[in-house]
Amino acid sequence: MVDKAEIFDKLKSIVGEENASMDEAVLRVYSYDVSPYKGRPDFVVRPGTPEEIAEIVKLANQYKIPVIPRGAGSGAAGGAVPVNGGIVIELTRLNRILEIDTANLQVVVEPGVVHATLNKELAKLGYFFPVDPGSTDMATIGGLISNGGSGMRSVKYGVTRDYVMQLEIVLPSGEIVTVGSKAPKSASGYDLPRLFVGAEGTLGIITKARLKILPMPQAKALVLAAFDDLEKAGNAVVNTFAAGIVPSGLEILDRSALEAVKTYRPNLDIPIVEALLLFEVDGTPAGIREEAARIEEVCKNTGAVKVDIATSKERFDELWAARAVVGAATTALNPDCTRVYEAEDITVPITNVPKILLKIREIGKKYGMNIVTFGHIGSGNLHPALVINVLDDDEWDKLWKVSEEIQTAALEMGGTTTGEHGIGIARARFMEAEHGKAMELMRVIKKALDPNNIMNPGKMAL
Amino acid sequence: MIEACVPEVVKCVRCGKCRSVCPTLDVVGWDNFGSRGRMILSGEIIKNGFEPNETALNSIFSCTTCKHCYEVCPSKAKVPEVMEMTRNILVNAGKGLTSHRKMYERVERLGNPYDEHKDRNWWMPEYKEPEEAEVQYFVGCTPTYRTNDIAKSTVAVMDAFNIPWAFVRDQKCCGSPLIRTGYQPITAEHNIDRMIETAEKTGAEIVVTSCAGCYKTIKGDYPIKAREFDIEVMHISQYLADRIKKGELVIDKEVNMKVTFHDPCHLGRHMGEYEAPREVLKAFGVEIVEMEHAKQSSWCCGAGGGVRMAFPDLTESIAKKRVKEAEDTGADIFLSACPFCVYNLKENSENLDVKDMVQFMAENL
Numbered sequence: 001m002v003d004k005a006e007i008f009d010k011l012k013s014i015v016g017e018e019n020a021s022m023d024e025a026v027l028r029v030y031s032y033d034v035s036p037y038k039g040r041p042d043f044v045v046r047p048g049t050p051e052e053i054a055e056i057v058k059l060a061n062q063y064k065i066p067v068i069p070r071g072a073g074s075g076a077a078g079g080a081v082p083v084n085g086g087i088v089i090e091l092t093r094l095n096r097i098l099e100i101d102t103a104n105l106q107v108v109v110e111p112g113v114v115h116a117t118l119n120k121e122l123a124k125l126g127y128f129f130p131v132d133p134g135s136t137d138m139a140t141i142g143g144l145i146s147n148g149g150s151g152m153r154s155v156k157y158g159v160t161r162d163y164v165m166q167l168e169i170v171l172p173s174g175e176i177v178t179v180g181s182k183a184p185k186s187a188s189g190y191d192l193p194r195l196f197v198g199a200e201g202t203l204g205i206i207t208k209a210r211l212k213i214l215p216m217p218q219a220k221a222l223v224l225a226a227f228d229d230l231e232k233a234g235n236a237v238v239n240t241f242a243a244g245i246v247p248s249g250l251e252i253l254d255r256s257a258l259e260a261v262k263t264y265r266p267n268l269d270i271p272i273v274e275a276l277l278l279f280e281v282d283g284t285p286a287g288i289r290e291e292a293a294r295i296e297e298v299c300k301n302t303g304a305v306k307v308d309i310a311t312s313k314e315r316f317d318e319l320w321a322a323r324a325v326v327g328a329a330t331t332a333l334n335p336d337c338t339r340v341y342e343a344e345d346i347t348v349p350i351t352n353v354p355k356i357l358l359k360i361r362e363i364g365k366k367y368g369m370n371i372v373t374f375g376h377i378g379s380g381n382l383h384p385a386l387v388i389n390v391l392d393d394d395e396w397d398k399l400w401k402v403s404e405e406i407q408t409a410a411l412e413m414g415g416t417t418t419g420e421h422g423i424g425i426a427r428a429r430f431m432e433a434e435h436g437k438a439m440e441l442m443r444v445i446k447k448a449l450d451p452n453n454i455m456n457p458g459k460m461a462l
Numbered sequence: 463m464i465e466a467c468v469p470e471v472v473k474c475v476r477c478g479k480c481r482s483v484c485p486t487l488d489v490v491g492w493d494n495f496g497s498r499g500r501m502i503l504s505g506e507i508i509k510n511g512f513e514p515n516e517t518a519l520n521s522i523f524s525c526t527t528c529k530h531c532y533e534v535c536p537s538k539a540k541v542p543e544v545m546e547m548t549r550n551i552l553v554n555a556g557k558g559l560t561s562h563r564k565m566y567e568r569v570e571r572l573g574n575p576y577d578e579h580k581d582r583n584w585w586m587p588e589y590k591e592p593e594e595a596e597v598q599y600f601v602g603c604t605p606t607y608r609t610n611d612i613a614k615s616t617v618a619v620m621d622a623f624n625i626p627w628a629f630v631r632d633q634k635c636c637g638s639p640l641i642r643t644g645y646q647p648i649t650a651e652h653n654i655d656r657m658i659e660t661a662e663k664t665g666a667e668i669v670v671t672s673c674a675g676c677y678k679t680i681k682g683d684y685p686i687k688a689r690e691f692d693i694e695v696m697h698i699s700q701y702l703a704d705r706i707k708k709g710e711l712v713i714d715k716e717v718n719m720k721v722t723f724h725d726p727c728h729l730g731r732h733m734g735e736y737e738a739p740r741e742v743l744k745a746f747g748v749e750i751v752e753m754e755h756a757k758q759s760s761w762c763c764g765a766g767g768g769v770r771m772a773f774p775d776l777t778e779s780i781a782k783k784r785v786k787e788a789e790d791t792g793a794d795i796f797l798s799a800c801p802f803c804v805y806n807l808k809e810n811s812e813n814l815d816v817k818d819m820v821q822f823m824a825e826n827l
């Protein structure tokens with residue numbers, strides 16, 4: 001039996017009295033993230049330097065107790081939930097932007113920097129970090145990297161892993177290593193930074209990140225295309241790419257999502273149809289005009305009932321804001337209902353998007369659940385919102401069944417259970433089915449780096 | 463109360479968006495001192511049988527109820543209401559904070575939270591109720607006992623504009639600090655009775671307040687409607703803006719100054735009034751320069767919700783941040799429309815002059 005008081009004393013001596021806690025109230029608060037999972041930590045610490053983190057990890061190794069890194073706890077997969085107890089290491093005190101090197105198109109940040117803060121600073125200089133999660137106001141860069149996150153503009157700009165050049169990591173042994181390169185490209189050795197992208201804190205703790213940045217595009221426009229048929233909307237996406245256009249964002253809102261938005265924001269001018277596609281194009285003013293016109297043509301040829309082009313900033317912001325509130329609107333709409341983040345991140349090949357949308361509707365009907373679906377159709381990533389009365393056990397039973405069926409359907413269509421939110425505990429049960437023998441490879445890697453299995457154990461089925 | 467609180471608590475999906483706007487989390491850092499953490503704790507206490515310890519109580523009672531979290535909350539979880547309900551549950555279970563209990567007892571005993579024995583009208587002994595008036599002035603405890611110049615300025619402004627006014631008779635604390643800290647507004651019925659009485663005697667059917675907190679409480683929390691009594695409650699800035707707009711009050715002064723304005727949480731986010739104070743100030747020809755956080759995203763001064771009383775250090779850190787924002791605008795003067803905000807910000811401002819807008823008006827009329 002480990003002596004908790006002894007460990008706590010040691011933790012306090014590493015991070016300072018005010019940055020360590022085993023207070024019951026604190027432990028309860030750090031038992032959650034956005035997911036419906038819960039797990040009580042034994043300690044919570046808020047270190048201030050990589051060296052302190054290294055000391056904590058060494059201590060955890062000595063006592064063989066779990067270490068759970070945590071950013072903002074905005075993850076939807078239970079990644080930061082201490083399901084096996086242990087030490088939660090909250091990284092939000094490491095929140096400095098250490099270097100902005102616009103000439104070399106890169107920045108160096110600590111892991112606790114909030115995504116929106118980074119982009120606010122970069123915007124002042126005319127640059128941006130293109131990954132754009134809906135959780136920009138809360139997500140930390142460390143959490144974003146660790147969950148392999150992305151956002152609405154991944155169709156053109158890619159995902160977090162495409163922007164990670166170099167990482168400083170505290171390994172499970174407590175050693176501090178730097179992986180990757182400052183050079184804009186490198187063919188040297190294994191691609192170690194990518195090993196840690198999406199590792200969900202199971203292989204080490206990210207304490208610094210060198211990220212690629214880009215100059216901000218001069219102009220943007222939005223094309224809205226309304227369809228009376230999901231299939232046609234799906235075809236319009238395929239035809240747009242075939243026409244040689246890569247929009248910077250490509251979102252779909254189905255009827256359920258449009259109705260939700262309309263109820264939440266009644267004054268918003270938005271059509272209620274079977275499917276609405278939002279194409280964002282960016283670039284030079286002349287370039288975006290031409291691309292928007294071509295998208296309009298493609299959509300009309302594919303059977304759009306109405307196409308609108310929004311170039312004014314007000315209309316543009318209003319429409320993106322509407323897209324941003326869909327998920328949330330589902331909770332706000334009905335006084336008895338709360339959205340539960342389950343099966344909320346499925347991703348399928350683009351051509352299967354209409355099929356999975358229909359399947360989700362069918363599952364909703366079968367269980368009598370109104371599922372609002374929206375997502376990044378340009379990258380096949382959908383966010384079905386399951387909304388239930390969380391005080392009703394029967395509704396929970398239903399929710400688990402719906403979640404199972406939606407995620408199984410995504411896998412059957414050649415997809416994955418998660419496009420950007422990560423596996424954590426929420427989707428661990430699907431890992432074997434999704435990865436087969438590759439799962440064994442993951443276990444080998446995990447064991448090699450973390451023989452005592454102290455780093456975020458139980459996550460990603462590891 | 464628990465039955466009312468549970469459905470509101472479960473509205474929070476714990477997304478953490480409030481992390482970016484919670485003034486106490488910003489200072490303390492630990493998640494239990496932010497809105498999401500407080501919602502979790504409230505749930506643990508009222509749903510999951512958690513006997514709150516000192517940290518839990520400090521977390522719940524240190525919310526300034528500034529409502530900034532609600533403003534950004536995608537699920538529209540009513541954090542300030544949940545905090546007030548949870549505090550009420552805790553107070554009823556004998557777990558309220560001692561400083562708040564003492565304040566409650568002072569209001570019960572003296573009708574004000576400041577332990578003041580002085581008569582309400584001490585600063586205007588010559589006052590006689592007029593036979594006819596248009597507005598009733600609800601002065602509030604802070605202008606009466608702490609920032610008296612604001613009360614005097616309010617009167618001076620009304621007099622300068624020839625607005626016939628009367629005091630709401632025999633005022634007691636509006637009850638705002640009681641409601642915010644988990645108590646019942648034991649003075650509400652008394653104050654409503656006095657407003658009705660004053661209206662009957664003077665004909666004044668508009669009540670104006672200096673204080674954003676009194677305004678929110680009387681207009682938003684009092685069961686005035688239930689009394690079937692038609693009375694209009696306005697913040698002084700609204701009353702003046704309204705009449706300036708109608709051309710009934712004319713300001714012929716041009717004040718060549720750069721002004722920045724702090725939206726009091728209880729006037730702005732709680733009651734949705736952002737423009738009235740600005741319109742009044744603009745009538746003086748000043749240039750208004752906004753802070754980084756203004757209007758809907760105004761940063762709390764740190765004093766509300768009983769926090770200044772129970773956690774003065776926390777309040778001080780928050781206020782200093784707000785003062786810094788005001789300084790960064792390069793304004794000549796830092797104005798607000800709430801005596802409690804002004805009192806608090808002034809105490810934490812070394813270089814920049816902090817005033818209530820009525821003081822600015824009285825000086826420039």
Ligand SMILES: Cc1cc2nc3c(=O)[nH]c(=O)nc-3n(C[C@H](O)[C@H](O)[C@H](O)COP(=O)(O)OP(=O)(O)OC[C@H]3O[C@@H](n4cnc5c(N)ncnc54)[C@H](O)[C@@H]3O)c2cc1C
Binds near residue numbers: 138148
């Ligand atoms: C409303 C809403 C919208 C969202 N939209 C998006 C979106 O558009 N795109 C998207 O990708 N995600 C989205 N998410 C999910 C979530 O915000 C992201 O996964 C985010 O990147 C998590 O960051 P965090 O700081 O909150 O991490 P946490 O939740 O604290 O942690 C996430 C995981 O990373 C690990 N971790 C955290 N920091 C470190 C570190 N420094 N080193 C090692 N491991 C670490 C944790 O152990 C955990 O496994 C959304 C969530 C919500 C609630």
